[in-house]
Amino acid sequence: MNDLMQVLDKNGLIVAFLLVGTLTWITDWFSKKVLNSRIPGSALAIFLALFFGYLGGVFGGGEKGLADLQLFKGLSVLGGSMFRDFAIVATAIGASFVLIKKSGILGLISLVLGIGVFFIAGVGLAWAFGYRDAVSLCTIGAGACTYIVGPVTGGALGASSEVIALSIGTGVVKTIAVTIFTPILAKKIGLKTAGSAMAFGGIMGTSSGVAAGLAATDPRLVPYGAVTATFYTGLGCLVCPSVFYLFIKILVG
């Protein structure tokens, strides 16, 4: 038994392949046999993974969900940013450059619109919860964009660590919300073409949430959503601590 644990401990990434493979095996089966494919197997797998991530946080007490438990640590390698970005880029091979060029303007408009909507809504909610200083309002609004824009903005403006932590929490909740709501609402909002996926990526922004949500909706849409979403965090880091901050500062005096 001790030997087995040693093997598992040494080969974390391989253990992660086994875990994810087994999970998708079960969810695909469940989706086909029990749900008549009404909910895609990959959507179930992603949702269950979030749930396991929660359990991992409860039992492991760290920051990496299930990957904080020794046995599952390989998950943070497989699901880390290097493999994630590499695999997203690989999806481009199935995309059409002509379509991307055609929807370029729409993608650009949706990016600006998306950052605006999330920032304003975030600031509004922070105001409703009693925050009145421009720095905190701006940091929480930035956190509503993504969990990277939040701390970058907070750091640049000198927000308190409590507010920065809050902005990171907000951003992570957003990623999870986009992941869960996308496959549920996709049909209702007409998210089914390459062009609409580009607009979707621009508006929602969180590349992990958009990519996971689209993967669960229709994997063919992933490259189109990813190509715009990838600009969101950078653009957010650019405008939130500058233009948006000045704007909020004028508003609150």
Place this chain on the structure above:
Amino acid sequence: MIQGLAVLSFSFLLGMWAGELLGTWLGIDANVGGVGFAMIFLLLLAETFRKNGWWKKEFEFGIEFWNKLYIPVVIAMAASLNVKSALSAGTLAILAGIVPVLLAFWVFKILTKSFPAAHE
């Protein structure tokens, strides 16, 4: 197979570099659009290779493998997110994480209705 993977890796590194450069140029400590640039480089490279007859069928296998691995990577990512602390960050974090998303779904619906490019 490995040649295809090399094309993918080359595009990836070049794109990430472009993203870093753009970030530095804009004066922010973030990678701006690295993934997007990489995707466009990959598309352009594959197009050029095909036009010149350098592209081989086996190339695609190396890239296709990573394309297919994408969903498993996302599943692993979901399991290693800090879900617990996100949920325990308080009511404001949960509301500010969810309400704007719902609002954005509505904005998306209006935007795509007024843009014909969204239907292709």
